[in-house]
Amino acid sequence: xxxxxxxxxxxxxxxxxxxxxxxxxxxxxxxxxxxxxxxxxxxxxxxxxxxxxxxxxxxxxxxxxxxxxxxxxxxxxxxxxxxxxxxxxxxxxxxxxxxxxxxxxxxxxxxxxxxxxxxxxxxxxxxxxxxxxxxxxxxxxxxxxxxxxxxxxxxxxxxxxxxxxxxxxxxxxxxxxxxxxxxxxxxxxxxxxxxxxxxxxxxxxxxxxxxxxxxxxxxxxxxxxxxxxxxxxxxxxxxxxxxxxxxxxxxxxxxxxxxxxxxxxxxxxxxxxxxxxxxxxxxxxxxxxxxxxxxxxxxxxxxxxxxxxxxxxxxxxxxxxxxxxxxxxxxxxxxxxxxxxxxxxxxxxxxxxxxxxxxxxxxxxxxxxxxxxxxxxxxxxxxxxxxxxxxxxxx
Amino acid sequence: xxxxxxxxxxxxxxxxxxxxxxxxxxxxxxxxxxxxxxxxxxxxxxxxxxxxxxxxxxxxxxxxxxxxxxxxxxxxxxxxxxxxxxxxxxxxxxxxxxxxxxxxxxxxxxxxxxxxxxxxxxxxxxxxxxxxxxxxxxxxxxxxxxxxxxxxxxxxxxxxxxxxxxxxxxxxxxxxxxxxxxxxxxxxxxxxxxxxxxxxxxxxxxxxxxxxxxxxxxxxxxxx
Numbered sequence: 001x002x003x004x005x006x007x008x009x010x011x012x013x014x015x016x017x018x019x020x021x022x023x024x025x026x027x028x029x030x031x032x033x034x035x036x037x038x039x040x041x042x043x044x045x046x047x048x049x050x051x052x053x054x055x056x057x058x059x060x061x062x063x064x065x066x067x068x069x070x071x072x073x074x075x076x077x078x079x080x081x082x083x084x085x086x087x088x089x090x091x092x093x094x095x096x097x098x099x100x101x102x103x104x105x106x107x108x109x110x111x112x113x114x115x116x117x118x119x120x121x122x123x124x125x126x127x128x129x130x131x132x133x134x135x136x137x138x139x140x141x142x143x144x145x146x147x148x149x150x151x152x153x154x155x156x157x158x159x160x161x162x163x164x165x166x167x168x169x170x171x172x173x174x175x176x177x178x179x180x181x182x183x184x185x186x187x188x189x190x191x192x193x194x195x196x197x198x199x200x201x202x203x204x205x206x207x208x209x210x211x212x213x214x215x216x217x218x219x220x221x222x223x224x225x226x227x228x229x230x231x232x233x234x235x236x237x238x239x240x241x242x243x244x245x246x247x248x249x250x251x252x253x254x255x256x257x258x259x260x261x262x263x264x265x266x267x268x269x270x271x272x273x274x275x276x277x278x279x280x281x282x283x284x285x286x287x288x289x290x291x292x293x294x295x296x297x298x299x300x301x302x303x304x305x306x307x308x309x310x311x312x313x314x315x316x317x318x319x320x321x322x323x324x325x326x327x328x329x330x331x332x333x334x335x336x337x338x339x340x341x342x343x344x345x346x347x348x349x350x351x352x353x354x355x356x357x358x359x360x361x362x363x364x365x366x367x368x369x370x371x372x373x374x375x376x377x378x379x380x381x382x383x384x385x386x387x388x389x390x391x392x393x394x395x
Numbered sequence: 396x397x398x399x400x401x402x403x404x405x406x407x408x409x410x411x412x413x414x415x416x417x418x419x420x421x422x423x424x425x426x427x428x429x430x431x432x433x434x435x436x437x438x439x440x441x442x443x444x445x446x447x448x449x450x451x452x453x454x455x456x457x458x459x460x461x462x463x464x465x466x467x468x469x470x471x472x473x474x475x476x477x478x479x480x481x482x483x484x485x486x487x488x489x490x491x492x493x494x495x496x497x498x499x500x501x502x503x504x505x506x507x508x509x510x511x512x513x514x515x516x517x518x519x520x521x522x523x524x525x526x527x528x529x530x531x532x533x534x535x536x537x538x539x540x541x542x543x544x545x546x547x548x549x550x551x552x553x554x555x556x557x558x559x560x561x562x563x564x565x566x567x568x569x570x571x572x573x574x575x576x577x578x579x580x581x582x583x584x585x586x587x588x589x590x591x592x593x594x595x596x597x598x599x600x601x602x603x604x605x606x607x608x609x610x611x612x613x614x615x616x617x618x619x
């Protein structure tokens with residue numbers, strides 16, 4: 001039977017080609033929306049994991065700036081008093097904390113490029129130090145920096161910020177998030193840079209001792225991240241907490257418009273295509289009345305005829321689905337950076353499990369549309385009386 | 396082999412009632428070659444299709460090899476058509492997407508015979524050789540002449556070794572020589588024990604048949 005279906009599909013290349021394109025469009029719209037959502041969500045989760053923190057505590061009034069730094073790498077400078085650090089340590093369930101200072105560099109001659117500087121204390125750090133150890137690199141020394149993957153500076157080169165020159169000693173792996181455009185340095189060097197900036201920089205960097213921008217928190221295994229988050233906000237006034245799920249939710253909100261448009265276009269394409277595909281299938285069935293009649297005369301049962309029509313449509317839908325998924329995947333991979341830039345969301349290729357489930361769901365939906373569209377023509381063909389079909393049709 | 400009783404087939408064409416079959420009684424013994432002649436519109440094609448289970452009569456009964464075909468389920472009547480009956484239509488009825496061999500083998504595929512694809516293809520080829528189409532086994536229907544198409548259709552009808560062949564005007568549109576070749580083929584098949592019921596408007600073919608009946612206004616009448 002499948003040989004017969006294959007020949008029939010090949011025999012009508014223009015019409016079946018158009019049907020395949022319609023199914024490909026439905027699949028591409030569905031796949032793209034969910035790829036973007038999963039890509040952004042997986043990207044954020046991976047960033048939080050890379051930072052090694054369960055919770056990031058930031059100043060209450062700078063929640064949006066903090067998200068911009070973490071998600072998009074938009075440079076920003078903000079602080080709160082480091083007196084929050086011992087308060088956070090004392091919250092039940094907190095295992096380890098790491099204060100960080102965020103400094104935006106300038107678009108001026110005193111700075112090589114406008115980026116986000118993140119100052120860390122190597123004695124408390126659990127973000128960069130494990131990465132250095134894993135890559136068999138020494139701990140950060142004086143005036144040494146680690147750069148994000150998108151920073152155009154190779155290991156061994158020098159970069160100047162606020163008139164202070166640093167040497168690049170390492171480059172992070174790509175993350176698709178704000179980390180890619182961030183630079184890590186020691187807190188001690190950040191203070192030196194701030195002191196020297198009064199003389200060396202066009203605009204001095206005001207960095208008081210005793211301030212931090214964010215506190216990364218690790219929760220002990222027995223504690224619930226959500227509960228610890230509530231306790232921190234409750235016990236440390238003036239703070240907000242960012243968690244993996246909260247950041248994913250922020251990104252999902254940002255993406256909602258795009259995914260809704262893509263889902264809507266898939267729905268519209270389906271609603272428009274479904275009757276059209278059904279009509280085309282019906283036309284094909286009408287043209288093939290005599291063929292159906294002959295097959296019935298040769299002994300094909302009603303069920304066989306029903307399956308023949310359904311399978312043909314399902315196979316066309318499956319080809320369209322595979323084409324749609326493959327082509328949109330290629331386009332999304334090629335233009336990933338551009339899409340991330342335009343939509344201002346962190347984006348990476350979704351993890352394999354997400355990719356497999358998105359592809360499978362898209363494929364199943366597309367094939368189901370094909371099956372549903374062929375349902376009426378298939379029933380009609382199956383119920384056709386062989387003699388009538390033979391008499392009225394053409395071969 | 397076949398027994399039809401009181402067959403009536405009627406339908407309405409607007410206000411007018413049309414009766415292509417109007418009380419037909421018919422018996423065909425195993426191994427007969429029956430020619431049903433009659434003018435166009437006399438009801439002979441309708442009768443053949445009722446015998447083959449391709450359309451249902453309004454009233455009456457049809458028994459083939461002891462089975463009441465009107466009481467059979469779709470699966471049972473389909474199985475009867477694929478294993479017991481071979482059809483040859485007025486038009487060749489070949490699928491344009493398949494080669495001559497594939498068209499012939501299609502009957503076995505539909506019947507779901509236990510023999511493998513290669514065995515079916517081999518038998519299809521043998522049948523095409525038998526009907527004189529050795530050189531055309533892989534040709535698509537568009538590359539075959541009218542006579543070759545008819546012979547391919549006959550080969551297809553023989554594919555599942557049916558005990559009965561129902562042929563509707565198989566020599567229509569053929570030249571005299573080709574008509575003779577096709578009829579010789581039917582005679583040969585009949586001599587091997589296959590029952591044949593053929594509908595034609597050409598009384599000159601009567602010499603090939605063991606019995607000739609005439610269909611007139613939906614009724615069967617014996618000839619001479």
